[in-house]
Amino acid sequence: MDKINLSVTIAVITMFISLFLSFFLVTVKTEHKLSNRLFAFFLILNAIDISVNLGYFFDIPLNARVFISSIFFLQLPAFYLYVLSVCYADFKLKPKHLIHVSTFLIANLILLPRFYTVSLASKISFLKKSSSMLEIQFNHVLVHIQIILYLIAAFMILRKAKKIYLENYAGASMESLNWLFQFTVALSTFYFIALLKNIFKFTEYPDISESLKIGLFLFELIIIFWYLYKALNNPGLFRNIDSRLKLVADIVSEDKNSAQLIDSEKEYNEDLLKLKSYMMEKRPFLNPSLTIQDVSKDLKIPVRDLSVLINHKLEQHFYDFVNTYRIENAMDILRDVTKSKVTVLEILYEVGFNSKSSFNTAFKKHTGNTPTSYRKSL
Template identity: 70%
Template sequence: MDKINLLIIVTVISLFISLFLAFFLVTVKTKHKISNSLFAVFLLLNVIDSINPILELVVNNPSNLGMLRNTFAFLQIPVFYLYVLSVCYSDFKLRLKYIIHLLPFLIVNLVLLPRFYAVDLASKISFLKNRQNMIELQFTHILFHIQIVIYIIAVFMILRKAKKLYLENHAGKSVNSYNWLFQFTVVLTILYLITLVKNIFKFSDYPNISEGVKIGLILFQLIIICWYLFKALNNPDLFRNIDSKLKLVKDIISEEKNSEQLAENEKEYDSALLKLKQYMIDEKPFLNPSLTILDVSTAIEIPVRDLSLLINHKLEQHFYDFVNTYRIEYAMDILKDITKSKVTVLEILYEVGFNSKSSFNTAFKKYTGNTPTAYRKEL
């Protein structure tokens, strides 16, 4: 099978699956409609970008519509950026200010206007044949890769902040979601790096290598999209967003007016800490797998801001780790209880407030140095 036929087959399979998944995302009933719609748009933009091998079978000459289709690649990474925002923050809404993400797309099309869009067919053909010497195309590719670098960095910063906010304010299983979305972004970054290599060869003396890399890119893109959606669709509660108005503890501390205010707060923290620990022991709120710092704040009547400073700053623990400490100690008590020797580790983890075996094992080993099973055997 020659390279062209293989490219067509891989492209057709990729397009079919991407379109099917995009259709599913926009039609499935869910409360995460914006996130699903944004990822569906991301899929469709990838379809538009990948369809070129099929179009070349029926369209021989360059056209304005064909060039416009190529420039839609400038919308892919901004849409993915907005998708990550929508996943991380529960109060995300599509706002007018996000139009600024269209800027690179608009700039590129304005640059191409004089010597491509506004000329006849012969000039268009000449423009593309001499692509290596056309400053507009060189500018387009440079801008595309600069855009990718900026947005990928921005996505990693969002994920890093969102994970910290989650750890400081929540004690559920969703922290694993941020780790997984981080992994997906890493894979996507690798995909764009391969695209960069392809484009370097495209403007070199070895354009055939570029075509070979293109086949691998389409196949790789298909695999990671299926991987992502398989994970997301099999775990409908994978991502539980947080409020974007929440502040990191380090930012709260920096907002304190002066050291005297901090010193005054320190005195209040001692009594608040006793109240908090007594509440955790008496009421056992940690048994709630979806416990948040707001829940605790409401119960013990301490403002969320003060409670966050108390746990994350004074105790030097994330709320996530603080709650898991009580869960692990409760699990240890059950494991030590001879009358409960037939209770399985899986039953115990659900009983103490965990809802994931992996997160329970990780937390237990972090606290005790052993897995739950090994700990029970040593008793």
């Protein structure tokens, strides 16, 4: 009884927080309205799914209860679309995205003949023998296949978006992608635990399943609070990239196939000297939101050619290329005895970073030391 009370209490709290956060995401003024609405939809679906566990408190018809349970089939598609909207600035919902409701429709359609359309007595009999019913077994397998495929798809989108970002941007959106990756890992862990719960549910250890169920509610609550904390403390965190941008590897491959790749050493050297001179004289790296498009516009070099020059010829991501100049500038400041009172935080903002963690990571990658230890070693 205590476990049931604890489970219900945590479920109610999680539902309330999910609905509160979804209301906040829908009403808050932001330029990322679609992303917010998609995540709000994900949270609402999550709250509806949790409500099934409170079914014995309310007189909910069996048809409605089973239908509510099938809402789970919409959760990961909603999350996947959310990932797309965060990663790509020009993402829009289109009719083709209706394909993502197919598993939800299939799961309900196969229940029509022997559950939804039969008498109450037949419904009760069906649920009593649910573990041996072909429809339930099929849906059980289908939902786990869906979980695996959507999580893999989400990780693939994040991997590609990160590569494109590194090749074209030098701002703070990397933190957004890193955080979204962490969030997806947390969500994957959640669904893995849910899988274990379902396995134990049909064994001779149902108590373990019930304990895992309570743990899932707690874990879910922590994940939601984590998102809420990030959203409130980093309102500008979720910036995205242009989906029309291509990976340099794909550009090089296309050019090789079409015999358009220019291997002129003279032209390469000229563009490289022009780029390095521009970086030293104009110091564009001081702009924390610098993109390869900005550099392309100033140098009058096509984005495609500039991207190949930096990412392919120099074998260095644009992100790392720009950060090298930022770190060199930071090192100059740290070596300057007249600026010994300037804090590391002030320095990182001065040289073009807008995040302490990204500055420390880049500095250590470039020098092997943290900014503080580097200053002390001088």
